[in-house]
């Protein structure tokens with residue numbers, strides 16, 4: 291994960307729109323990452339506004355689960371980030387903002403680059419303008435993507451213990467530097483890349499307190515993966531069918547090791563050569579509660 295910081299997200303600076311009980315606004319709050327964050331905040335009795343148009347199939351189940359688990363600490367705003375007026379209303383009530391709502395699939399961005407741009411780039415600009423209109427705007431966290439770095443063909447890899455890793459020890463130990471040059475790839479990469487640059491510049495130019503995370507291939511609980519996005523979850527949901535198993539054997543060694551990240555917790559599992567072994571590891575994983 292790569293982080294770019296401007297301002298002080300966790301500083302003591304207090305926003306001007308309410309008291310300590312003001313809710314945290316999470317756009318895309320019914321989605322995978324939004325639901326995990328909301329659950330964490332709600333578990334410490336922090337109220338949240340989930341701002342989501344429920345366009346991702348399945349995420350209404352996350353909304354139901356959060357409501358059933360946390361009751362009226364959960365506020366739901368069924369709205370689109372392209373709806374400036376409703377967005378502004380939600381931002382005005384917030385103590386902090388996490389902007390996760392997005393068109394998240396590279397494939398869909400290839401089918402309809404305009405809609406991808408409208409949701410990701412324009413939707414983020416709508417958010418920034420809503421914040422800028424406030425006398426004392428709350429801080430903003432934005433989730434960008436590794437697609438802003440392009441193919442990274444220059445990074446030399448080696449295979450060690452069945453997985454690929456960078457040859458360069460600094461990259462191996464610390465990940466990639468923020469100084470790395472940007473190469474937006476795919477319409478999705480361009481719309482998210484444009485959005486993150488606006489987020490950073492609204493800090494520089496207008497003094498908003500913003501942070502950008504550049505993330506890659508996260509998966510875990512509450513994710514409704516499909517072939518277009520969230521494919522690791524989708525793969526395990528398909529329960530190692532014959533076809534999946536056949537496909538898997540053609541994959542390179544590194545691709546057969548998956549790294550699961552669940553907000554600080556890590557589980558490693560290796561998809562084995564034989565279907566039975568793969569089944570066993572999935573059953574074990576399900577029993578351990580890390581995935582269902």
Ligand SMILES: NC(=O)c1ccc[n+]([C@@H]2O[C@H](COP(=O)([O-])OP(=O)(O)OC[C@H]3O[C@@H](n4cnc5c(N)ncnc54)[C@H](O)[C@@H]3O)[C@@H](O)[C@H]2O)c1
Nearest residue numbers: 318321322323343344345346370371391392433505507508
């Ligand atoms: N999961 C990953 O591996 C990953 C990697 C890099 C970046 N990201 C970024 O993290 C963020 C969250 O990703 P996620 O994995 O939780 O995705 P997700 O699809 O589970 O969640 C996104 C949520 O946004 C909602 N949404 C989509 N368009 C909307 C719109 N126009 N208005 C309002 N709501 C809308 C969806 O209904 C969904 O609930 C996204 O911005 C994504 O680009 C995710």
